[in-house]
Amino acid sequence: MTERAAHVDYDVLVVGGGINGTGIARDLAGRGARVMLVEQDDLAQHTSSASTKLIHGGLRYLEYREFGLVRKALQEREVLLSVAPHLIAPLRFVMPHVPELRPAWMIRAGLFLYDHLSRRAVLEGSRSVNLRMHFAGAPLVDSITRGFIYSDAAVDDARLVVLNALGAHERGARIATRTRFVAASRGEHEWRVTLCDAAGHPHEVSARALVNAAGPWVNALAAGDADASARALRLVKGSHIVTRKLFDHDHAYILQNDDRRIIFAIPWQRDYTLIGTTDVDYEGPLSDVRITREEIDYLCAAVNRYFRKPVAPGDVVWSYAGVRPLLADGADDAASATRDYQLQLDTARAPLLTVFGGKITTYRRLAEEAVEQLAGPLAITAPAWTHAAPLPGGEMPDADFARFLKAFGERHPYLPPELAHRYARAYGMRADIMLDGIGSMDALGVPLAPGLHEAEASYLIEHEWARTADDILWRRTKLGLQASADDIARLDAWIAARAAIGIGG
Structure with a gap:
């Protein structure tokens, strides 16, 4: 480290605790950089927990001739399946065929490209299917008789963000949630940044470089520095609904709609079906993004074209919405706007790297490219590493x-199979750390909400930056659908009691 670098607190300050910010922080920390990441709310509280929970190439983007983006996403799909086998699982998709929307030859050609644009080591290829004979046809209306099946993968999006933050932290990065970026002063060789913590106390840190990975807030952050150039973004809201399960098997559906968009219906949390997404240009407040009645009606109508069991707005047990900061590429409608990303490095004075666009599947590649751009100005010589390093x-x-799950169940025979499976999926080999010294269900502690015991809640507070009931129930465990208002109040009271006696993360 040079004498000049030694005088600053960090090599890089990353602003934004979504998937791109945490991915960049992890990559940098693994190459020896001193990193601080700040997030104004909880990790993944906004766009990065509002996805369709998929790691996928984006089959529909082939229609817009985005072959490079699809190939990149398919390559990353394979990488992520290998580095996060607990969190990312193969998922088969059924596409019922509606001839008047897209001819069969077009779908077959698209699936052939999808199968062959990148090497597949784990996932099955696509095929045609007679839905009168296949179990996936049973929930569908009688007019649907044929279709296609292909592969992608499912992911817990918020946990993917948390695991990247955890990976960065374990390599020396400082992760500061509920810490607001207030202002920055840019010098020739360093940034001086004013931050404000959860208690409202301002403090200043210095860094050799600044990374703006603030997602929908990226241009607002850029506006705080006269030298930072904003880029035209298209803010697009994507909304999802969750209903009681519409089918009893483990395949998902990709449904063509009359407006040429597609809608997914995905088995979720054992008892539910996740349906989405919409694509609506958005101009409202970023801090409070909600689904509209029109979007609910749209999603219900799209599903009702295909399924025997109709879905009405009253059947929606939960909904969520997020704003995607897409590159403004001149597309006629929000659905066709590119999901690719752009990195902008400004080295006129202390380096500033700004992240525009992106999608969850390509976050690791984005992070790797971001660090490669910073490598020259910061004299980072360590090679790329995240492609082969498990999360x-x-x-x-x-x-x-499957082998890990079997062994995990044998190591913890007191766990009911459903709970053992959830722990294994959410925490992988870290589940043994959470259960260290525990040999019975009673030793897990008092149930704080359905499926949530004290041992898990303590682990999430001590190791994963959880601070509220929402952090735990919606972003760390996805147990929120089972929790009542009394459960949430009890959990918040338990968290507050821990904090009052000085037990925390």
Whole structure:
């Protein structure tokens, strides 16, 4: 480290605790950089927990001739399946065929490209299917008789963000949630940044470089520095609904709609179906993004074209919405706007790297490219490494989740199979750390909400930056659908009691 670098607190300050910010922080920390990441709310509280929970190439983007983006996403799909086998699972998709929307030859050609644009080591290829004979046809209306099946993968999006933050932290990065970026002063060789913590106390840190990974807030952050150039973004809201399960098997559906968009219907949390997404240009407040009645009606109508069991707005048990900061590429409608990303490095004075666009599947590649751009100005010489390094919990032999799950159940025979499976999926090999010294259900502690015991809640507070009931129930465990208002109040009271006696993360 040069004498000049030694006088600053960090090599890089990353602003934004979503998937791109945490991915960049992890990559940098693994190459020896001194990193601080700040997030104004909880990790993944906004766009990065409002996805369709998929790691996918983006089959529909082939229609817009985005072959480079699809190939990149398919390559990353394989990488992520290997580095996070606990968190990312193969998922088969059924596309019922509606001839008047897209001819069969077009779908077959698209699926052939999808199968062959990148090497597949784990996932099955696509095929045609007679839905009168296949189990996936049973929930569908009688007019649907044929279709296609292909592969992608499912992910817990918020946990993917948390695991990247955990990976960065374990390599020396400082992760500061509920810490607001207030202002920055840019010098020739360093940034001086004013931050404000959760208690409202301002403080200043210095860094050699600043990374703006603030997602929908990226241009607002850029506006705080006269030298930072904003870029035209298209803010697009994507909304989802959750209903009681519409089918009893483990395949998902990709449904063509009359407006040429597609809608997913995905088995979720055992008892539910996740349906989404919409694509609506958005101009409202970023801090409070909500689904509209029109979007609910749209999603219900799209599903009702295909399924025997109709869905009405009253059947929606939960909904969520997020704003995607897409590159403004001149597309006629929000659905066709590119999901690719752009990195902008400004080295006129202390380096500033700004991240525009992106999607969850390509976050690791984005982070790697971001660090490569910073490598010259910061004299980072360590090579790329995240393509072969498991995320926390994914260090299982041969990335074989089934084998790990079997052994995990044998090590903890007191766990009911459903709970053992949830722990294994959420925490992978880190589940053994959470259960260290525990040999019975009673030793897990008092149930704080359905499926949530004290041992898990303590682990999430001590190791994963959880601070509220929402952090735990919606972003760390996805147990919120089972929790009542009384459960949430009890959990918040338990968290407050821990904090009052000085027990925390």
